[in-house]
Amino acid sequence: MKAQLELLRFAWRNVLRNRRRSLATVIIAALGAAAIMIAGGFALYTYDALREGAAREFGHFTVAHREFFQRDEETPLQYGLENYRKLSAALEKDQRVTRVLPRLNFSGLISNGDKSMVFLGMGADARAEGAARGVFLKLLEGSLFGGDEPGAPRVLLGSALAKSLNAHPGTPLTLLTTTVEGSMNAVDVEVSGIVSTGWPEIDKRLVYAPLPAVQKLLLTDKVSALAVYLEDTAMTPAALADWQARDSIHTFKPWWEQAFYYQSVRALYNRIFGLLGIIIAVLVFFSVANTLSMAVVERTREIGTLRALGALPGEIVAGFAREGGLIGVLGVVIGMALAGLTTALLLGLDVQMPPPPGRSEGYPLKVYADPTIYAVAASVIVVLCIVAAWFVSRKASRKTIVEALGHV
Amino acid sequence: MNAPVIDLRGIAKHYRMGDSDVPALQGIDLAVTRGAFVAVKGPSGSGKSTLLNICGLLDGFDAGSYRLDGEDMSGLDETARTLIRRRRIGFVFQSYNLVPVMTVRENVEYPLILLGMGEDQRIARVAETLALVGLEQLAERRPDHLSGGQRQRVAIARALVKSPALVIADEPTANLDSATATQVIDLMRGLGARHGATFLIATHDDRMTAHCDEVRTLTDGVMQ
Ligand SMILES: Nc1ncnc2c1ncn2[C@@H]1O[C@H](COP(=O)(O)OP(=O)(O)OP(=O)(O)O)[C@@H](O)[C@H]1O
Ligand SMILES: [Mg+2]
Numbered sequence: 001m002k003a004q005l006e007l008l009r010f011a012w013r014n015v016l017r018n019r020r021r022s023l024a025t026v027i028i029a030a031l032g033a034a035a036i037m038i039a040g041g042f043a044l045y046t047y048d049a050l051r052e053g054a055a056r057e058f059g060h061f062t063v064a065h066r067e068f069f070q071r072d073e074e075t076p077l078q079y080g081l082e083n084y085r086k087l088s089a090a091l092e093k094d095q096r097v098t099r100v101l102p103r104l105n106f107s108g109l110i111s112n113g114d115k116s117m118v119f120l121g122m123g124a125d126a127r128a129e130g131a132a133r134g135v136f137l138k139l140l141e142g143s144l145f146g147g148d149e150p151g152a153p154r155v156l157l158g159s160a161l162a163k164s165l166n167a168h169p170g171t172p173l174t175l176l177t178t179t180v181e182g183s184m185n186a187v188d189v190e191v192s193g194i195v196s197t198g199w200p201e202i203d204k205r206l207v208y209a210p211l212p213a214v215q216k217l218l219l220t221d222k223v224s225a226l227a228v229y230l231e232d233t234a235m236t237p238a239a240l241a242d243w244q245a246r247d248s249i250h251t252f253k254p255w256w257e258q259a260f261y262y263q264s265v266r267a268l269y270n271r272i273f274g275l276l277g278i279i280i281a282v283l284v285f286f287s288v289a290n291t292l293s294m295a296v297v298e299r300t301r302e303i304g305t306l307r308a309l310g311a312l313p314g315e316i317v318a319g320f321a322r323e324g325g326l327i328g329v330l331g332v333v334i335g336m337a338l339a340g341l342t343t344a345l346l347l348g349l350d351v352q353m354p355p356p357p358g359r360s361e362g363y364p365l366k367v368y369a370d371p372t373i374y375a376v377a378a379s380v381i382v383v384l385c386i387v388a389a390w391f392v393s394r395k396a397s398r399k400t401i402v403e404a405l406g407h408v
Numbered sequence: 409m410n411a412p413v414i415d416l417r418g419i420a421k422h423y424r425m426g427d428s429d430v431p432a433l434q435g436i437d438l439a440v441t442r443g444a445f446v447a448v449k450g451p452s453g454s455g456k457s458t459l460l461n462i463c464g465l466l467d468g469f470d471a472g473s474y475r476l477d478g479e480d481m482s483g484l485d486e487t488a489r490t491l492i493r494r495r496r497i498g499f500v501f502q503s504y505n506l507v508p509v510m511t512v513r514e515n516v517e518y519p520l521i522l523l524g525m526g527e528d529q530r531i532a533r534v535a536e537t538l539a540l541v542g543l544e545q546l547a548e549r550r551p552d553h554l555s556g557g558q559r560q561r562v563a564i565a566r567a568l569v570k571s572p573a574l575v576i577a578d579e580p581t582a583n584l585d586s587a588t589a590t591q592v593i594d595l596m597r598g599l600g601a602r603h604g605a606t607f608l609i610a611t612h613d614d615r616m617t618a619h620c621d622e623v624r625t626l627t628d629g630v631m632q
Contacts, residue, residue, distance in 0.1 A: 006517075305501070
């Protein structure tokens with residue numbers, strides 16, 4: 001045991017033998033480790049943010065008619081939910097459920113008298129939606145409406161739609177749509193507020209209207225689906241499984257099956273950061289290999305001496321592996337400090353990222369300090385350093401002793 | 409009954425230099441008895457180092473047989489030869505070949521670490537050997553802070569600390585001044601006798617040969 005410690009001490013002194021060269025290598029290992037930790041932490045943060053965004057948008061899971069996700073409706077609400085109030089009450093008894101929001105999807109034309117635009121509407125309670133979606137639904141002008149208010153129905157418009165209709169809070173508009181019976185129906189509404197979802201494509205068409213008014217317009221008692229919100233996104237799989245087991249009449253669809261954006265960004269980032277990780281690993285490997293191969297050449301005669309004294313090639317290689325390991329450990333420790341500092345710094349500063357593709361809003365740049373990522377990055381770097389040392393000293397350790405001893 | 413430590417019969421070795429063969433040793437017979445202090449002398453290029461490398465199991469040979477302590481050394485693989493060197497052969501080199509990152513004490517301790525000796529025993533052995541070569545005061549120094557004579561004394565301690573059967577010393581006094589060389593020779597003799605080690609020494613040095621039990625001469629790879 002003590003002998004191992006002593007061998008480690010010799011390795012450490014060998015690392016210090018050419019301080020500048022070792023320092024440069026340690027710095028490269030440190031930057032490599034930090035880069036992997038920071039990139040990984042950023043990816044995790046992004047996945048988290050996107051996951052919350054998606055869960056807020058769709059609800060943690062959606063409850064719908066069994067055919068709702070399977071087939072296209074031939075008439076509006078053909079596969080809607082009829083007795084959704086009872087279902088909603090049952091769901092709300094679940095401790096994990098914080099909110100159940102009925103939603104009615106409809107579409108048609110919206111007109112300001114001079115100009116008509118196609119809209120994609122949702123009958124809902126805007127205040128409840130706003131509360132559930134939080135920062136993911138931004139009120140730009142005016143106010144949100146409640147569930148059932150007297151007077152002309154008040155609607156929320158997507159920002160781009162409001163702009164092309166030149167609409168502001170208080171502007172009167174008309175909604176024209178097809179009823180469940182297939183006839184046309186219209187209703188006069190008043191703009192209550194202008195909102196942005198952060199998705200320009202959606203903001204161009206979005207109309208939120210009070211659910212009772214939309215049901216009246218479509219001549220129906222149904223809703224399209226119920227969006228169920230849980231206390232914590234992590235509860236989704238368990239809650240989903242419970243409800244699927246309990247209720248076989250309806251379809252329960254979790255957020256991730258609807259969140260294509262989340263899935264594709266995650267797949268893309270996994271690929272980008274995976275590639276980045278490989279590049280960093282290769283750089284660290286060759287840098288350590290380069291440093292140690294210089295050391296191996298410089299110490300050829302010493303290797304010959306140790307071999308003459310009875311050290312096996314494997315023991316020579318182990319000596320260099322210890323050096324590589326020490327460089328790696330030192331690099332990883334510094335790298336962790338750098339990554340941790342970056343996380344702390346970004347928590348304090350409010351750095352904004354530019355909007356991701358397809359979106360209009362940037363988001364704050366944060367980097368998670370994740371123990372798993374730190375552990376994986378640290379072990380990968382240390383192992384690489386050891387393998388690099390093994391790689392460059394293997395040949396020299398087997399060189400004939402007489403030749404090595406004659407080396408100057 | 410007292411088998412020779414080194415028993416060479418008809419040893420031949422040649423080096424390949426491009427297309428030509430350079431014969432370095434041609435049919436060497438040599439028997440060295442236990443505890444003997446034997447010098448091999450001869451002009452430069454006569455094959456002294458080649459002979460010592462073979463006896464020290466640092467290099468192989470092309471023909472003949474080599475028995476070390478009665479044991480046949482032909483046909484051993486590198487691992488087997490390494491383990492025999494580790495246990496039974498000590499080396500003293502012309503240019504000391506101490507490990508610069510190790511202190512004097514650690515240089516002497518290293519062969520015992522290779523042998524897997526326990527810490528307490530190691531410490532005692534090293535202290536004892538350093539005292540015998542008169543270096544206990546310098547135990548914590550690095551080799552580059554020592555004179556040539558001191559370094560060679562460390563090397564002698566390193567060679568003898570494990571009580572080897574055989575010590576191979578290739579021109580151990582070539583880099584030393586006269587007075588120091590004499591000290592080193594005395595030390596080798598003294599420690600060798602104490603440990604019962606057998607010495608095979610290559611040298612040009614007449615001061616050295618004067619102290620040896622036996623002096624053999626090599627000329628062009630042939631033993632006189
Ligand atoms: N690696 C080698 N390749 C080719 N020829 C070699 C090699 N080593 C030694 N020789 C040759 O073998 C012969 C014996 O060399 P060796 O080194 O054994 O002589 P030496 O007696 O030790 O000489 P010196 O007194 O100069 O040390 C010489 O002719 C030398 O040139
Ligand atoms: Mg020689």
